[in-house]
Amino acid sequence: MNIVAKPKLSHTILNYILLIVLAAVVLGPFLIGLWTSFLPTMDIAKGNFLSLHLSLQNYIDAFTQTPIIRYLGNSLFISVATMIAQLIFCSMSAYAFVFLKFKYRNFLFGLFLATMMLPFEAEIIPNFTTVKALGLLNTYSVMIIPFLTSAFGTFMLRQSFLQMPAELKEAADIEGLGHFQFYWKIALPYNKISLLTLGAYSFLGAWNQYLWPMLTTFSNAYRPVQNGLRQLQSEETFNDWGMIQATAAIVVIPTLIVLFVGQHYFKSGMNEGAVK
Amino acid sequence: MLKSPASSQTKPLAVNQTKQRTKTTFALNAKDKYYAWIFLGPSLLILSVFIFYPMIKTLYLSLFLTNTVGKPTVFVGLSNYISLLTSADYLSSLGVTMVYVFAVTILTIAIGLVLANYASKELAGIGIFRTLFSATMGVSVSVAAIFWLFIFNPSTGFLSLISTWLHLPQIGWLTDPTAAMIAVTITTVWMNLGFTFLILLGAIQSVPTTLYEAANVEGASPRYQFLHITIPMISPTLFFVSIITLIEAFKSFGLIDLMTKGGPTNATNMLVYRIYKDAFYSGNFAQASAESIILTAIIALFTWLQFKILEKRVNY
Incomplete structure (x- = not known):
């Protein structure tokens, strides 16, 4: 009864679906934040979340006004x-x-x-x-x-x-x-x-x-x-969610890039520690 | 303080190494004494000024009454402690902290384990998922607070929007005591996930594959294998991350300050936040000192437990 030795295609697909759902849940807050950082604050305030008025204005404001x-x-x-x-x-x-x-x-x-x-x-x-x-x-x-x-x-x-x-x-x-x-x-x-x-x-x-x-x-x-x-x-920017999210993105994106690029080294460092 | 996963691995080995080294001891050199001062001096000075002295001073202050600038006035023995441990307000803080700490630890480990288990499967492109799952490691406390404050925001937030679309009742995430506690817990767990995931993934990957192969021959289900091979094999790492998560949760301050400021009605007024408020808002330095000592005792207990568990890993 050797069922699991060679995983079935349906199993593989199920695994991918689960992985994608998990990734969406973990990254959700980040993606929501990133999306709002491109929206005009007016649209956010009105709950118009699927607005297509995307722009970099929040980022320009964040860099120039804060x-x-x-x-x-x-x-x-x-x-x-x-x-x-x-x-x-x-x-x-x-x-x-x-x-x-x-x-x-x-x-x-x-x-x-x-x-x-x-x-x-x-x-x-x-x-x-x-x-x-x-x-x-x-x-x-x-x-x-x-x-x-x-x-x-x-x-x-x-x-x-x-x-x-x-x-x-x-x-x-x-x-x-x-x-x-x-x-x-x-x-x-x-x-x-x-x-x-x-x-x-x-x-x-x-x-x-x-x-x-x-x-x-x-x-x-x-x-x-x-x-x-x-x-x-x-400060007074409290309700300017678009700009707040832009500042968060400005802070987190460099860290994430370093993390993703450095992960290879980081992991080999951890393994090194384990092997020693 | 972040604990290195590497150190957890190297620590047990060192016990043997120390023994070896004392056997092959190099000749005792009189000059070593001077070198020791040079090499150890700077660290000793910093630790003395910013760790040893303040701990003794905190202990000292906790036995006195203090004036508004924090100078001790009257020796009162243990009465600060007694009044704390009999105050319903402080006990409620202690209770709230316990609930938070254990909820955070259990959820972090459980979700981290699920992520690590699925990410340990050998599938094409799995590396991408591993990277994505570890992403919250790069998110600092104030960034996490912004993301989640927006999600929990009562008027324009993401959850309130979803509730409107689905015609569900609105929840005052940060204004209802229970909901605020849940909100802070979720945010903390989310922040912890990346680090916990990486450590648990490493542990799962180091379980010998022969064990699973043998189980496959026996026809054991994946569920059975997870519960009876994976979990027992990684249990030392599970203990290790649990205690680290627990200690970090006891020290939570940033998220509380950013999200709830201890409210509503003290529902999230946890130990460190309380120390800060009592000392720097109310000017009650004696009471805050006694609270600090209680916190130290709790953390010291769990750190000691962590050392004990790590020692056990030597025999594992």
């Missing part, structure tokens, strides 16, 4: 800075935990692990007082400095460094390579995939910050895009 480009630029700067800092500082601390012998190493590592249990959301009160005292409110720094490093990134890179063959370090010692040289010339290139993965995660993490920038920035000059979109909705 600081959306500024918001995107702010977010890009903050996210890239956070990513670079985390790659450097997490890899340095991971290096210390793997290749250096010092007193309290295990204790300090335990402390790092413990921080992964502490949600930043529960620490906003003292942190707000701290950055206020440091005069950092409403600057780029306030959104970068608290996230220069992460316990999670350190932990992840430590796992990766631990899997380097011990012979590499021994050979480097014989060659007379110091810690800085070994870290820079061997450890970092050897763990490229893990660094790429951490880079993607730290970038996304910074890009998606919401609560902290909301507390610490008050002007469009520094406001990142997540809070910028909220700002636009609370």
Whole structure:
């Protein structure tokens, strides 16, 4: 009774129908948003959803009447800075935990692990007082400095460094390579995939910050895009759904392109992690 | 914080690696101490200032009464906690958060599993569907809020339009307490789907095909195979994503702020939103600190559980 070995045509068609329905459901909100971004707000307000007055006017308005480009630029700067800092500082601390012998190493590592249990959301009160005292409110720094490093990134890179063959370090010692040289010339290139993965995660993490920038920035000059979109909705544009959707599309489309193009690399990164 | 799927895979192996390394320990070098300061210093400084110190400070503040600028005035011991845990208002927030967290987790995993199961079939062009299903990974919180606020909008929204066409009663999606909770839950689940799907797809694809071949020979139905091969084989990953989803849901703030602002009538006033309101609107820093500590305890518990489960995977 070997029925399933060779799937029937009807089975295949049924699978495709199901896949298409699922894709439509998942992408629905996005497609509805994209469609409305091309409609005049008048038509949206009247519920004339199948209007054919399609135009790019909402996009032109979004670019010319809102600081959306500024918001995107702010977010890009903050996210890239956070990513670079985390790659450097997490890899340095991971290096210390793997290749250096010092007193309290295990204790300090335990402390790092413990921080992964502490949600930043529960620490906003003292942190707000701290950055206020440091005069950092409403600057780029306030959104970068608290996230220069992460316990999670350190932990992840430590796992990766631990899997380097011990012979590499021994050979480097014989060659007379110091810690800085070994870290820079061997450890970092050897763990490229893990660094790429951490880079993607730290970038996304910074890009998606919401609560902290909301507390610490008050002007469009520094406001990142997540809070910028909220700002636009609370302003007079609130009922201009066409333009709001256009700003959402402007924000999401570059991310989606990066995601689709990068997915190949991203997936091979995940598989790499699995195989190791 | 996003958790890397890669780390979940590498973590178990490291246990053995650590043992090996301590065996082949390189000679203890006195200079290492100075290098350790250089390599570890920056991270230690940042974590001390922005994680350790604020946690201790929050704990400290939670035991006092505070004035309007957040300075402690009178030591009151545990009384902030006692008044919170006996306040119907706070307990309702806690309850609302629990309902939301568990609904989000169960729905995210269930739908993610359906998507991953169908996307794991070897069909021509399946790569396109895999890419489409993972798309919500690229959607950030404020973009998701805009898409769904439009769908749920009472006057011009997509759902109200559909209701008009089909002559169904209109639902005040963001004005009715129950409906608002459903709306926020749906939006969160939708945002989570891309990431959950990708991880579950990876897990399903790594199940050895020989198991399915053997089941086919036995004549087992696809349903039977899914329930008795796929699910048990990917159960460690299922636990892993469940806990990550759960922890992230406990920390929800952005969507609440963007969609409901905790309302209507506190129906979606979840733990983090409450901390924010109590501290930065009402100026009740002591109470917000106690709430922060309760939140930390809950999250620490689940994170600890996650570590335990990951440890178990070593033996798997």
